[in-house]
Amino acid sequence: MSLCNRYLGRFLLRLSKYEVTTYRWMSEAASNPEEVKLKDLLRNRFPAATAIEVQDISGGCGAMYEVWVESTDFKGLSRVKQHKLITQTLKQEIKDMHGLRITTSVPEET
Amino acid sequence: MFSALRLVRSVRPETIKYCARVFSAEAVGSKEYFDKLVANSKVVVFMKGTPDAPRCGFSNAVVQILRMHGVEYDAHNVLANEDVRQGIKEYSEWPTIPQVFMSGEFVGGCDILLQMHQNGELIEELQKVGITSALLEAEKSKGDEK
Numbered sequence: 001m002s003l004c005n006r007y008l009g010r011f012l013l014r015l016s017k018y019e020v021t022t023y024r025w026m027s028e029a030a031s032n033p034e035e036v037k038l039k040d041l042l043r044n045r046f047p048a049a050t051a052i053e054v055q056d057i058s059g060g061c062g063a064m065y066e067v068w069v070e071s072t073d074f075k076g077l078s079r080v081k082q083h084k085l086i087t088q089t090l091k092q093e094i095k096d097m098h099g100l101r102i103t104t105s106v107p108e109e110t
Numbered sequence: 111m112f113s114a115l116r117l118v119r120s121v122r123p124e125t126i127k128y129c130a131r132v133f134s135a136e137a138v139g140s141k142e143y144f145d146k147l148v149a150n151s152k153v154v155v156f157m158k159g160t161p162d163a164p165r166c167g168f169s170n171a172v173v174q175i176l177r178m179h180g181v182e183y184d185a186h187n188v189l190a191n192e193d194v195r196q197g198i199k200e201y202s203e204w205p206t207i208p209q210v211f212m213s214g215e216f217v218g219g220c221d222i223l224l225q226m227h228q229n230g231e232l233i234e235e236l237q238k239v240g241i242t243s244a245l246l247e248a249e250k251s252k253g254d255e256k
Contacts, residue, residue, distance in 0.1 A: 079222050080204075087205050094205045099168060101221055 034062055038093060045089040046071045050107045063098040070105045079104070139197030148211040152239045153183035156198045157208040161185050168220040169208045175227045179236060180244025213239045 039054045046052065049071035058064035067086060074082040082104040087094060094100060136143040148154045153176070159165030161173045176183060188195035188207050199205055202216045210217045212235060217223065226232040233243045 079225070080216060080218050083218070083222065084203065091205070099166075100206060103221070 032056055032062075035065070038065065038067070038090060041089055041093070042067070042069055042086070045085075046073055048072055051105075057101070058098075063096065064100065065097065066101040066103075068103040068105075070107050072107060074104050074106050138191065139193030141201060144198060144201040145214075147184070147186065148216075149214045151182070151184040152213060152241060153181050153236075154186070154211040155183050155208060156186045156188050156194070156211075158187070158189050160187055165189060166207070168206070171220050172208045172210060172223055175223055175232070178227075178245060179232065179241075180247075181236065181241060212236075 035054045035056050039052055042052050042054070043049065046069060049069055051068065051070035053066075053068040055066045056062060056064070057066045067090075069086060073085065077085075083102045086102050086104065087100075090100075136146065155172060155176070157164060157166075157169035157172060159169055161177075164170035164173055173185075186194060186198075188198060195207070198207070198209060202209055202211075204216065204219065206219050208220055210219070210223055217235065218226070223232065226235065233246050236243050
């Protein structure tokens with residue numbers, strides 16, 4: 001419990017300092033079949049995407065995923081609309097999930 | 111950690127209105143029903159569990175963020191009513207809980223609120239609906255002291 005509190009405390013502390021953390025997980029190739037399936041669905045929907053990452057963060061049950069898509073498709077859209085593009089793509093799959101974390105970004109222009 | 115929380119709370123004691131009231135005419139879960147619910151308060155949250163006892167980590171995160179900003183809001187526990195739970199997803203075309211509404215507009219779920227909190231956008235959005243974030247006030251009073 002105290003350990004848990006400590007982590008929560010740190011989490012809150014981080015939030016309260018407005019620390020902007022660009023969230024990137026270690027990019028490793030999608031390994032389990034469900035991750036591959038989700039990734040393929042996204043790749044088909046966003047052929048222009050410069051990055052697509054899907055990670056099972058459920059800890060085993062396969063009901064929670066983290067998704068990151070970087071694509072020019074999102075340009076000029078509100079964040080709600082950006083996320084909706086993702087959730088519409090994964091509509092069927094989301095029905096069996098408990099949770100889903102989505103991060104969308106637009107590639108920086110060079 | 112507790113002292114930090116107490117500090118945040120002391121900035122502006124939160125008062126959360128529980129909205130157990132059921133609006134008479136509209137069928138629970140209908141579009142009209144949700145239209146009324148989201149218009150009832152400047153900030154309305156659909157979550158799993160209650161602000162005092164969230165039943166999901168994502169819902170808990172939203173509660174913690176709003177608490178930091180000292181925001182008053184209506185909270186609806188979707189676990190208490192299956193029609194609300196399914197209905198809100200269709201209403202906002204958003205497949206996950208929690209869901210946050212400001213001035214009747216769907217703002218986002220946990221991820222979006224967290225991002226808005228981190229990049230300061232949340233303070234601006236709250237300002238737009240006439241709420242001054244407790245964090246902003248805390249910063250101002252700190253500035254006055256100097």
